[in-house]
Amino acid sequence: MNSPKKELAAEIELFGEMNFDFVEITIEAPGATPEKIGEKKKAILDALHSYNFGVLAHLPWYFSVAHPYARIQKAILEESVRAFDAAVLLGAKKATVHTEFLPAGLQDRAVHVAKTIETVKSLQKEASNRGIELLVENYLASSFSIKEFKLLFSEVDAKMTLDVGHAEAKDGEGVGSFISAFKGKVAHVHLHDNDKKGDLHLPLGAGKIDLPRCIKELKSFYNGTITLEVHSEDRDYLRLSREKLEVMWFGKAHHQKNKEYQGAVGGAGR
Numbered sequence: 001m002n003s004p005k006k007e008l009a010a011e012i013e014l015f016g017e018m019n020f021d022f023v024e025i026t027i028e029a030p031g032a033t034p035e036k037i038g039e040k041k042k043a044i045l046d047a048l049h050s051y052n053f054g055v056l057a058h059l060p061w062y063f064s065v066a067h068p069y070a071r072i073q074k075a076i077l078e079e080s081v082r083a084f085d086a087a088v089l090l091g092a093k094k095a096t097v098h099t100e101f102l103p104a105g106l107q108d109r110a111v112h113v114a115k116t117i118e119t120v121k122s123l124q125k126e127a128s129n130r131g132i133e134l135l136v137e138n139y140l141a142s143s144f145s146i147k148e149f150k151l152l153f154s155e156v157d158a159k160m161t162l163d164v165g166h167a168e169a170k171d172g173e174g175v176g177s178f179i180s181a182f183k184g185k186v187a188h189v190h191l192h193d194n195d196k197k198g199d200l201h202l203p204l205g206a207g208k209i210d211l212p213r214c215i216k217e218l219k220s221f222y223n224g225t226i227t228l229e230v231h232s233e234d235r236d237y238l239r240l241s242r243e244k245l246e247v248m249w250f251g252k253a254h255h256q257k258n259k260e261y262q263g264a265v266g267g268a269g270r
């Protein structure tokens with residue numbers, strides 16, 4: 001995932017040189033707004049094409065879906081639609097939105113849940129009109145619980161981005177519980193580490209999440225895209241996290257073979 005503070009085309013090139021398979025683009029201020037993406041369309045698309053990158057889109061994490069003020073929610077919905085248009089331009093087929101990040105205690109829980117479902121319905125419609133599948137990402141249980149996700153999915157035809165770090169944080173309900181509830185719904189995964197308390201987005205292995213167990217649980221039903229949401233300024237941690245994921249996912253021997261193959265064909269001449 002790009003840092004929205006940085007130039008998007010340069011971010012894509014950096015991930016390309018690191019041999020990633022796809023990029024998840026957060027369409028987000030200040031550096032990757034729909035306007036900026038429109039302005040720098042050519043450089044961005046050139047970078048995506050030169051690495052043959054698949055693209056996933058992400059709405060700004062702080063975009064409310066259950067804002068207490070209806071007019072603010074309406075404005076956020078309008079901005080989300082602009083983000084979907086930018087996602088189309090980037091060639092994304094899936095876009096992720098988080099459940100509400102504002103403290104749920106600001107309003108009655110039933111209202112919070114009803115607003116979330118109403119907004120997700122509108123977002124799903126707008127995304128689907130543009131050929132994009134909307135994925136709803138779990139945040140913390142205080143934001144939206146497994147029980148509430150069940151209600152949401154009974155009313156809205158959306159899939160899910162399973163965020164392992166959020167599920168394993170103190171106020172999460174655990175990856176295992178999400179998998180048993182939504183196995184058939186998971187269409188994308190976010191992976192990062194934390195101290196089992198806060199939502200820290202640490203490199204894999206730097207925190208306390210039992211990652212081998214989580215990977216085993218994921219592997220039991222899933223073989224799709226995984227974004228490493230490692231928010232470190234030093235991108236070496238991203239490279240290291242991918243290595244650790246590959247070893248956990250494929251085993252050491254297979255990982256070594258992949259590396260040799262990439263060494264033989266990768267990087268050079270691009």
Ligand SMILES: [Zn+2]
Pocket residue numbers: 137163190229
């Ligand atoms: Zn996430």
